[in-house]
Amino acid sequence: MSRKQxxxxxxxxxxPLHCPxxxxxxxxxxxxxxxxxxxxxxxxCPYCGTLYKLQGWDGHAHRKH
Known part of the structure; x- marks a missing residue:
């Protein structure tokens, strides 16, 4: 039985983001x-497969201010 991601x-x-x-x-x-x-x-997450998405991400590798 597969779990939904x-x-x-x-x-x-x-x-900084961490899982869990x-x-x-x-x-x-x-x-x-x-x-x-x-x-x-x-x-x-390499352990549980949870996909984290950053709200408001603008496509740059830096944090928005």
């Missing part, structure tokens, strides 16, 4: 991994 939209205030995030269910926990979502506007 989880997609999570994050804000700049969530950076605070509030994620304990049963889905894995070692914390930091994800560079700022580089491409999205990042995939």
């Amino acid at each position: 989880r997609i999570v939209e994050v804000k700049e205030s969530d950076l 995030m605070p509030g994620d269910p304990v049963w889905d926990a894995h070692p914390r991994v930091f994800l560079a979502v700022e580089e491409k506007g999205e990042a995939l």
Whole structure:
């Protein structure tokens, strides 16, 4: 049985981004991994496959001010 991919939209205030995030269910926990979502506007967790998308990403590799 395949699981549907989880997609999570994050804000700049969530950076630096790591998975699992605070509030994620304990049963889905894995070692914390930091994800560079700022580089491409999205990042995939190598452990659980969650796709994180940065809201308002403008296509540049720097944070908007």
